[in-house]
Structures are given as structure tokens and as C-alpha cells.
Amino acid sequence: xxxxLMLKLQxxxxxxxxxxxxxxxxxxxxTDKEAAALAEELRVTRSFLTGNEPEAKLPESHxxxxxxxxxxxxxxxxxxxxxxxxxxxxAVRRFLVPVSGVALVLFLTVVSIGVFDDRKPAxxxxxxxxxxxxxxxxxxxxxTTSYRTKAENMFxxxxxxxxxxxxxxxxxxxxxxxxxxxxxVIQ
Amino acid sequence: MSLLRFSGRGxxxxxxxxxxxxxxxxxxxxKELKLEVKLIWGTxxxxxxxxxxxxxDEATAAKLRKVFPxxxxxxxxxxxxxxxxxxxxxxxxxxxxxxxxxELEGPxxxxxxxxxxxxxxxxxxxxxxGEWFVYxxxxxxxxxxxxxxITALDEK
Numbered sequence: 001x002x003x004x005l006m007l008k009l010q011x012x013x014x015x016x017x018x019x020x021x022x023x024x025x026x027x028x029x030x031t032d033k034e035a036a037a038l039a040e041e042l043r044v045t046r047s048f049l050t051g052n053e054p055e056a057k058l059p060e061s062h063x064x065x066x067x068x069x070x071x072x073x074x075x076x077x078x079x080x081x082x083x084x085x086x087x088x089x090x091a092v093r094r095f096l097v098p099v100s101g102v103a104l105v106l107f108l109t110v111v112s113i114g115v116f117d118d119r120k121p122a123x124x125x126x127x128x129x130x131x132x133x134x135x136x137x138x139x140x141x142x143x144t145t146s147y148r149t150k151a152e153n154m155f156x157x158x159x160x161x162x163x164x165x166x167x168x169x170x171x172x173x174x175x176x177x178x179x180x181x182x183x184x185v186i187q
Numbered sequence: 188m189s190l191l192r193f194s195g196r197g198x199x200x201x202x203x204x205x206x207x208x209x210x211x212x213x214x215x216x217x218k219e220l221k222l223e224v225k226l227i228w229g230t231x232x233x234x235x236x237x238x239x240x241x242x243x244d245e246a247t248a249a250k251l252r253k254v255f256p257x258x259x260x261x262x263x264x265x266x267x268x269x270x271x272x273x274x275x276x277x278x279x280x281x282x283x284x285x286x287x288x289x290e291l292e293g294p295x296x297x298x299x300x301x302x303x304x305x306x307x308x309x310x311x312x313x314x315x316x317g318e319w320f321v322y323x324x325x326x327x328x329x330x331x332x333x334x335x336x337i338t339a340l341d342e343k
Contacts, residue, residue, distance in 0.1 A: 130294070130313050130315075132312070133310055133311065133312040134310065134311040134312070135308070135309070135310045135311075136308070136309045136310075137307075137308055138299075138305075138306040138307055138308060138309055139302075139305060139306070139307045139308070142307055142308070144308055146310070149253075149254055151253070152250055152253055152254055152319075153317055153318045153319065154250075154254060154318070154319040154321055155312065155318065155319070155320050155321065156254065156321045156323060157300075157308060157310065157320075157321065157322050157323070158323050158324070159300075159307065159308065159322060159323065159324040160324065161324065
């Protein structure tokens with residue numbers, strides 16, 4: 001039997017053929033034993049499949065199942081606009097408030113513990129930088145000489161009054177305490 | 188998100204406490220400078236012609252003798268004062284002589300000798316506890332001399 005005829009036979013069993021063709025196939029099944037056997041086999045197979053097809057059943061009603069899905073979709077759609085509703089400035093402000101607070105606290109802490117303070121701990125005296133002295137003689141009437149005595153831990157500025165230097169008469173004069181102490185450097 | 192949650196109620200008292208302590212540290216750091224300034228008369232005469240003069244203590248005299256030529260030293264005036272942080276103070280030692288001290292940034296101070304209202308000498312240096320900063324001068328024969336001794340009472 002040709003494949004084309006077998007397919008037509010299957011269609012006839014399924015009731016899918018037009019009436020004229022169905023009559024021809026019915027005549028064929030009635031007269032041809034091979035065709036009749038195939039048709040019978042196809043009918044048995046069809047009845048077997050139809051009667052034993054597994055049926056999937058939902059644990060809940062069909063309407064309730066789809067309404068749950070619908071509610072979930074609606075909820076998800078509602079959340080997205082809520083998140084977008086926060087303006088960017090507000091979001092930045094929310095972030096900056098705690099960050100700036102923490103930064104201020106850190107700054108004050110750092111300043112208070114003197115991380116950037118140029119005040120050094122008490123020098124030992126061996127540090128040459130601690131020995132540096134900037135000096136300036138501001139009067140034209142005096143000469144100054146400075147020196148350091150390490151043994152006595154003393155820095156001395158010796159002031160000589162240029163105008164009175166070598167003034168024997170003045171040197172021999174009786175000491176007038178007020179004058180001496182009031183004008184120790186300048187005449 | 189955790190940072191935002193961190194800024195909630197629980198952390199606020201802690202932040203306030205840290206701010207308070209930090210501010211306290213900043214205030215405490217602005218330290219004033221305590222100084223002593225002495226005007227001393229040096230002479231080879233055993234007794235000072237000025238009756239109110241008191242001789243310096245023996246330790247001070249011994250130290251001065253190692254540096255200066257005079258045998259005896261008498262205190263003319265002693266002033267203790269405070270130089271505010273980043274500020275100045277003037278110590279009047281006599282009618283026409285004063286010392287102006289300015290607290291500078293860092294460990295240094297500016298010391299200025301002023302006579303008759305005019306600045307005579309200026310020095311900028313570190314001032315350390317135990318060290319003496321001395322201005323000195325004498326007469327032509329070097330029989331008598333004067334000393335202005337500046338000492339820090341506290342470490343800067």
C-alpha cells in the first residue's frame with residue numbers, strides 16, 4: 001500500500017476527509033482486506049490514546065490561579081515607579097548627610113590629635129634645626145653678639161652700646177640704679 | 188544602604204560624643220605659654236647699692252658665674268606671665284626696658300627687647316623648658332652688668 005493511501009486512510013479514520021473521498025476510502029476498506037486491517041489498527045490505536053491520555057489538574061481553580069499571576073504582575077509594576085519617584089537630589093542628600101557627618105568627625109579628630117600640627121615634641125637639643133635662631137638688631141645705636149653655652153643650656157645676646165663704648169667718664173661715674181636699669185641698652 | 192542605616196538614631200549619640208571630644212581636643216590644643224622674666228644686676232661688689240635688691244640663689248649665681256664675669260648677682264625684678272596662643276605679651280622690666288614675646292606657629296617664639304619704646308633686638312627661636320634666653324650688657328669697664336633672663340615654666 002502506498003504511503004499516500006495510508007495517510008488518506010488515517011485521515012478517514014479521524015473523520016478529516018471530504019465526503020467524496022471518504023466514500024472512496026470506505027469502499028476501499030470494504031473491498032480490500034489490507035486496507036480494512038490497517039483501518040482497524042488505526043481505530044484501536046486512536047481509541048487507546050484517547051482513553052488513556054493523562055489529565056493535568058490544577059490544585060486551585062483556574063480563575064484563582066490566573067488572578068494570582070495578575071496580582072503579582074500588578075504589584076511588580078507598582079514598585080518600579082515608586083523607586084523612580086525619589087528625586088536624585090534627595091538621594092544624594094540622603095547619602096551626603098551621614099557621609100559629611102562622618103567626615104567632620106574624622107577631621108576634628110585628626111586636628112585634635114595634632115596629625116598636621118607642626119608643633120614637635122620637646123627637642124632633645126641634639127636636633128640641629130631646634131638650635132636655629134633668627135636674629136635681627138633693630139637699633140642703630142647698638143651692636144649685638146649672640147652665643148650659646150651648651151654646658152649651661154643658655155642662649156646669650158650680648159648688647160654693646162656703640163654710643164657709650166669707651167666712655168671712661170661714664171664708666172667711672174657712680175651707679176645710678178634707675179638710670180642703669182631703665183636704659184640698659186640705649187642711651 | 189548600610190551607611191544610611193548607620194546614620195540612624197543609634198549612631199547619633201555616638202557621633203555627638205565624638206564631636207564633643209574632638210572639639211575639646213582642639214580647644215585644649217591652643218595652649219598658652221607660661222614664662223618667667225627676671226632682670227638681674229651683676230657686679231663684683233659684694234653688696235648691692237640698692238637695699239631692696241635680693242641676691243639670687245646660690246645655684247643661679249654659680250651658673251651665671253660660669254658664663255659672665257661678675258661675682259655677685261642681685262634680682263632687680265621678677266615677672267611671671269602668660270603669652271596666649273598666637274598672641275603677644277609685654278613684660279615691663281623697668282621704666283624704659285621691656286620684653287615683648289610673641290607665640291608663633293610651631294615650637295618657636297619671637298623675643299623682642301624694647302628700650303625707651305624703641306625695638307633694639309629681635310630673636311626667633313624655640314623656647315625650651317630649662318633653657319635660659321639671656322639679654323646682657325655692661326658698662327665700659329665691665330664692672331657692672333645687667334641681665335634679662337627669660338625662662339619657660341612649661342614646655343611648649
